[in-house]
Amino acid sequence: NAGVTQTPKFRVLKTGQSMTLLCAQDMNHEYMYWYRQDPGMGLRLIHYSVGEGTTAKGEVPDGYNVSRLKKQNFLLGLESAAPSQTSVYFCASTRWSVDNEQFFGPGTRLTVL
C-alpha cells in the first residue's frame, strides 16, 4: 500500500494564480483532512471530509476550497493565491470516528510570490 500520497511535492505560484493539490489514499479511509504548517508552528486544519461527497470547514478555511468526489481522493484548491498561503500542506486520513491515528502524506511545499 502506498498509504497517503500528495501531488505535487513542490510548487511556486505568483499572486493571483490558481492551483489544485491532490491527495490520494489507498486504505479505504472514510475521513480525510487538509492541514497547513507554517514555520515553527503546529498544523492547522483547513478543511475536512467525513465521507465521499461531504466537506466541512476547519480552523483556517478562508481562501481554500475542497472536493471529495471519490472516496480515495481529496482535492484542495486555491482560487487566487496570496503570499500568506505560502506554507507546507499536509493531507491526512483516518479510518473512522473513534480512531485517533491519522495517516499523513509527505506534504506539498507551496511558495506564493
Next chain:
Amino acid sequence: GESVGLHLPTLSVQEGDNSIINCAYSNSASDYFIWYKQESGKGPQFIIDIRSNMDKRQGQRVTVLLNKTVKHLSLQIAATQPGDSAVYFCAENTGFQKLVFGTGTRLLVSP
C-alpha cells in the same frame, strides 16, 4: 478559545537518557489527547493517544501522562535513541478527529 501549547521549544538529551516532553491544554471538553512525531521533511506520525478519563497510558518505550487538574499532558520516552530526534506535537481531538495541534518541541538526541 481552544489552545494547546508546549513549555519548551527544544529539548536536548543524551542517548540512553529518558526524555520528558510537556504540553498544556485549555479545552477541558476534549475526549482524547494525542502525541505525534514529525521527522524532518516528513508528515507527522502517530505515537500514542490517551482518553480524557485516563491518567496514564503506556506504549513501546513511551508513556503518556494526563493531569486534568492542571490541564497538563506529558510524553515520556525511555532510553532515548538518535532515531527519536524529531519534533513532537501534542494534539487534542475536538470531534470528528479534528485535531488542534500545539506548536511542537524539538527533541535532539546526541550520542
